[in-house]
Amino acid sequence: MSTTTTTEKNNHFQDHLMEHHHEENFFTKYLFTMDHKMIGKQFLITGMIMGIIGVMMSMLFRLEIAYPEQSFPILEFFLGKWAPDGVMDPNIYLALVTIHGTIMVFFVLTAGLSGTFSNLLIPLQIGARDMASGFMNALSYWFFFTSSVIMVVSLFVESGPAAAGWTVYPPLSALPQAMPGSGAGMTLWLISMTLFIVSSLLGSLNYIVTVLNMRTKGMSMTRLPLTIWAFFVTAVLGVLSFPVLLSAALLLMFDRMLGTSFYLSDIFMGGEVLSYSGGSPVLYQHLFWFLGHPEVYIILLPALGISSEVIATNSRKPIFGYRAMVGSILAIAFLSFIVWGHHMFVTGMNPFLGSVFTFTTLLIAIPSAVKAFNYITTLWKGNIQFTPAMLFSIALVSTFVTGGLTGVILGDSALDINVHDTYFVVAHFHIVMGLSAIYGMFAGVYHWFPKMYGRMMNKSMGYAHFWLTFITAYGVFFPMHFLGMAGLPRRYYSNTAFPMFDNLADINVLITYFAIIGGAAQLIFIFNFFYSIWRGPKAKQNPWRGNSLEWTTPVEHIHGNWPGDIPVVYRWAYDYSKPGAEEDFVPQNVPLAEGEESGH
Amino acid sequence: MSAVSIIVLVVLVILTLVQVMRISEISSEIQKGKDNEVSPKDNDTQGRLMLLVGFGFIISVVVMYIAWGRHSLPEPSSAHGAEIDSLWNLSMLIINIVFFIVQPILFYFAYKYRGKKGTKATYYEHNNRLELFWTMVPALALAVLIIWGLNVWSTLMMPENEEEPILVEVYAQQFNWTVRYSGGDNELGYATVHEIAGANIVGVDTQDPASADDIIAKELHLPVGKPIQFAFRSQDVIHSAYFPHFRAQMNCVPGSVTNFQFTPTITTAEIRQNKDVKAHVEEVNEIRKAKGEDVWDFNYVLLCNKICGAAHYNMQMDIVVETQDEFDAWLKEQKTVAETL
Numbered sequence: 001m002s003t004t005t006t007t008e009k010n011n012h013f014q015d016h017l018m019e020h021h022h023e024e025n026f027f028t029k030y031l032f033t034m035d036h037k038m039i040g041k042q043f044l045i046t047g048m049i050m051g052i053i054g055v056m057m058s059m060l061f062r063l064e065i066a067y068p069e070q071s072f073p074i075l076e077f078f079l080g081k082w083a084p085d086g087v088m089d090p091n092i093y094l095a096l097v098t099i100h101g102t103i104m105v106f107f108v109l110t111a112g113l114s115g116t117f118s119n120l121l122i123p124l125q126i127g128a129r130d131m132a133s134g135f136m137n138a139l140s141y142w143f144f145f146t147s148s149v150i151m152v153v154s155l156f157v158e159s160g161p162a163a164a165g166w167t168v169y170p171p172l173s174a175l176p177q178a179m180p181g182s183g184a185g186m187t188l189w190l191i192s193m194t195l196f197i198v199s200s201l202l203g204s205l206n207y208i209v210t211v212l213n214m215r216t217k218g219m220s221m222t223r224l225p226l227t228i229w230a231f232f233v234t235a236v237l238g239v240l241s242f243p244v245l246l247s248a249a250l251l252l253m254f255d256r257m258l259g260t261s262f263y264l265s266d267i268f269m270g271g272e273v274l275s276y277s278g279g280s281p282v283l284y285q286h287l288f289w290f291l292g293h294p295e296v297y298i299i300l301l302p303a304l305g306i307s308s309e310v311i312a313t314n315s316r317k318p319i320f321g322y323r324a325m326v327g328s329i330l331a332i333a334f335l336s337f338i339v340w341g342h343h344m345f346v347t348g349m350n351p352f353l354g355s356v357f358t359f360t361t362l363l364i365a366i367p368s369a370v371k372a373f374n375y376i377t378t379l380w381k382g383n384i385q386f387t388p389a390m391l392f393s394i395a396l397v398s399t400f401v402t403g404g405l406t407g408v409i410l411g412d413s414a415l416d417i418n419v420h421d422t423y424f425v426v427a428h429f430h431i432v433m434g435l436s437a438i439y440g441m442f443a444g445v446y447h448w449f450p451k452m453y454g455r456m457m458n459k460s461m462g463y464a465h466f467w468l469t470f471i472t473a474y475g476v477f478f479p480m481h482f483l484g485m486a487g488l489p490r491r492y493y494s495n496t497a498f499p500m501f502d503n504l505a506d507i508n509v510l511i512t513y514f515a516i517i518g519g520a521a522q523l524i525f526i527f528n529f530f531y532s533i534w535r536g537p538k539a540k541q542n543p544w545r546g547n548s549l550e551w552t553t554p555v556e557h558i559h560g561n562w563p564g565d566i567p568v569v570y571r572w573a574y575d576y577s578k579p580g581a582e583e584d585f586v587p588q589n590v591p592l593a594e595g596e597e598s599g600h
Numbered sequence: 601m602s603a604v605s606i607i608v609l610v611v612l613v614i615l616t617l618v619q620v621m622r623i624s625e626i627s628s629e630i631q632k633g634k635d636n637e638v639s640p641k642d643n644d645t646q647g648r649l650m651l652l653v654g655f656g657f658i659i660s661v662v663v664m665y666i667a668w669g670r671h672s673l674p675e676p677s678s679a680h681g682a683e684i685d686s687l688w689n690l691s692m693l694i695i696n697i698v699f700f701i702v703q704p705i706l707f708y709f710a711y712k713y714r715g716k717k718g719t720k721a722t723y724y725e726h727n728n729r730l731e732l733f734w735t736m737v738p739a740l741a742l743a744v745l746i747i748w749g750l751n752v753w754s755t756l757m758m759p760e761n762e763e764e765p766i767l768v769e770v771y772a773q774q775f776n777w778t779v780r781y782s783g784g785d786n787e788l789g790y791a792t793v794h795e796i797a798g799a800n801i802v803g804v805d806t807q808d809p810a811s812a813d814d815i816i817a818k819e820l821h822l823p824v825g826k827p828i829q830f831a832f833r834s835q836d837v838i839h840s841a842y843f844p845h846f847r848a849q850m851n852c853v854p855g856s857v858t859n860f861q862f863t864p865t866i867t868t869a870e871i872r873q874n875k876d877v878k879a880h881v882e883e884v885n886e887i888r889k890a891k892g893e894d895v896w897d898f899n900y901v902l903l904c905n906k907i908c909g910a911a912h913y914n915m916q917m918d919i920v921v922e923t924q925d926e927f928d929a930w931l932k933e934q935k936t937v938a939e940t941l
Contacts, residue, residue, distance in 0.1 A: 356755070391646065
């Protein structure tokens with residue numbers, strides 16, 4: 001009873017917001033907007049631009065790995081003094097690897113994915129007129145934007161961008177004498193990441209408050225679409241873990257700028273003993289991975305949420321085991337906080353800790369397995385509509401399984417010893433986290449493009465983009481397992497210093513071919529995306545015949561999302577092909593028919 | 601020149617895409633303008649492609665195993681290595697079974713249940729028994745892996761020795777390795793970065809009597825069949841001492857000493873006779889000959905496996921595993937700290 005009144009009051013409050021109409025000009029509409037839909041699009045476009053930079057970097061260093069120390073004019077074109085006569089310098093190789101990782105993990109798959117779809121979908125799917133705080137939301141984007149600009153600027157400083165790997169372990173990252181990238185480039189990296197963390201916290205707090213307080217009448221937590229569950233839990237993870245990264249970054253700044261010794265001790269460099277004493281580089285790793293591991297799920301959960309929605313809609317079936325899906329999201333989120341040490345099995349930490357982290361890490365496989373099997377059962381006896389979004393979602397299930405399985409090996413401390421920091425790890429995390437999340441993001445863009453721009457993306461180009469991406473991505477990352485099993489370390493500028501790896505050179509050439517084709521295939525997507533914004537055919541209100549509330553809003557965006565009252569919700573989001581219903585979908589705002597049982 | 605060609609290439613690609621787009625638009629208009637809605641024909645095509653490409657992927661995984669499986673590291677040359685490898689093999693078996701069951705089912709379902717006109721999906725929202733089943737099965741498999749894994753881990757980390765292990769220090773700096781043997785007293789002299797000067801590259805405190813018989817070398821010699829207790833140090837950044845053939849790895853962390861112990865079981869001379877190693881050497885030398893590079897003979901090697909700077913990729917040291925007599929003879933040739941510093 002009391003909840004109903006709160007909701008009603010809430011709706012009144014939200015309707016009141018609607019009455020504040022004001023004239024919009026270019027700046028208030030596209031730049032300094034507080035409308036969640038536009039902010040979502042801002043995150044997407046910025047994320048895509050960062051994605052283009054990150055992927056192009058990987059093309060450059062793949063060229064180097066396949067043809068080490070050979071001259072390519074294209075390298076000199078892009079890298080200038082860092083590739084004299086077209087031969088890449090080892091320092092810039094490490095910088096490219098570092099910035100590629102940073103950009104893809106944080107800027108594309110955290111802000112670009114979560115920022116876009118949490119902003120776009122949370123108010124639309126829970127039935128709210130906007131986010132709890134539109135201003136904080138705008139602030140979140142502008143912090144992200146500033147952080148992106150600083151990260152890009154850091155590419156152009158004279159001593160080169162940060163190059164100590166995306167995890168920037170000190171002392172390598174702390175001492176400018178250790179490598180050129182640890183100079184001004186590293187300072188900018190830290191400033192950029194600090195702003196990024198602020199952006200992420202502002203966004204996450206807003207998402208949490210909005211989901212908890214602004215659901216429309218009838219939208220109980222157990223009627224939320226799985227997308228919202230995923231975004232909500234992701235935001236909680238972010239709020240709990242990003243501050244720890246902030247502290248890690250601040251202490252690293254202190255060590256670099258103020259001469260403190262949080263992470264440094266007993267260092268002899270450049271012919272002298274440095275004055276640091278008593279710190280521990282392993283402390284940094286604990287702090288970093290306390291964020292770093294939840295971060296993997298901050299990236300992955302939104303993608304899993306998106307694919308749950310897309311798979312159910314396009315199988316024309318309820319998602320199988322809704323409660324188990326929610327339960328496994330919660331279980332994964334909880335476990336993600338107590339597994340960080342599996343990144344540190346060989347740091348010399350207490351072996352007992354290693355045992356604990358092995359135990360908790362392997363437990364994550366259980367909720368993950370439940371998710372994978374539930375996806376597959378959702379396909380079973382479905383009536384699958386192969387939209388490009390659906391193809392990417394099915395591919396996500398495939399990569400989630402492939403990459404998740406090798407996690408069983410890496411999570412086992414005894415086995416990790418021999419493949420730690422080899423290409424086996426590179427294969428594992430690119431497949432399970434990189435590809436799955438990118439596929440989730442593509443699925444989201446193809447699926448909600450009509451909601452974002454009121455137009456449809458071209459289907460044929462979507463198909464071409466999917467198949468080229470799916471084939472080349474596995475072509476890039478699956479062979480890396482074999483490189484790792486042969487003992488090849490990651491982050492090697494060249495493998496020619498060890499004759500034992502000479503017979504792996506062909507595999508690396510093959511991988512590079514796949515990478516270049518796959519990278520080029522993304523041009524199809526980019527072209528399709530921008531072309532369709534202006535020239536795509538007009539979308540219908542509910543093009544995929546979906547149940548969730550965003551498809552009850554008009555195609556043209558308006559402030560407050562619904563022209564009249566906010567719809568009231570009577571059922572869960574997955575009444576697809578319900579027996580007795582006329583159509584194969586029943587939107588959430590349709591009241592239960594007489595005698596109809598609430599499906600769930 | 602290259603800049604121009606890149607721009608031309610990009611323009612050409614965009615033009616091609618525009619044309620492709622136009623063609624597809626025109627053709628879809630001819631087909632009654634229902635562009636971009638998924639037609640039953642699309643479902644059929646894409647469903648079949650799912651089956652084809654999906655199974656193509658699964659088959660190519662088999663092909664990769666056949667073609668590249670031989671690249672995997674040869675038989676382990678340490679006592680604990682065999683235990684790691686058995687656990688590895690069991691884990692690989694389990695994950696491959698799951699892979700080769702789940703992936704075909706996924707792609708087959710995608711094909712089998714591709715949308716057809718007039719069909720309706722089955723409303724099937726949950727089944728507790730089924731869900732319990734696929735919670736319990738992974739849980740059981742993982743229980744086995746966890747228990748065995750922890751067992752192996754504790755034998756690695758807390759080895760029980762019948763004889764006292766030989767103490768050897770592995771010392772890392774940008775970008776090379778140094779080793780220090782503890783000498784006759786099997787005790788390493790105290791060392792600190794503050795003592796580094798001239799030839800004293802690892803910072804041995806020559807005042808410490810235990811340091812007098814320490815031996816500093818640039819090649820790691822190990823006697824076969826003897827447990828070796830390694831102490832790892834670094835003077836600048838984090839490095840990682842990676843001994844792939846011995847299934848051993850430990851970070852070298854500035855400011856602290858880390859440890860790892862293993863017993864080499866196969867001498868360098870013996871491993872060179874190993875069938876897999878011989879095939880590997882032959883293959884590598886064929887490649888090297890074609891490129892006009894020196895002939896290579898197999899050596900155990902220590903690699904740096906933690907990003908440490910520009911020459912990280914070339915931070916290495918040869919390891920020689922030999923009989924006790926050969927080892928003693930080699931050690932005798934080396935000068936002690938008392939003699940050199």
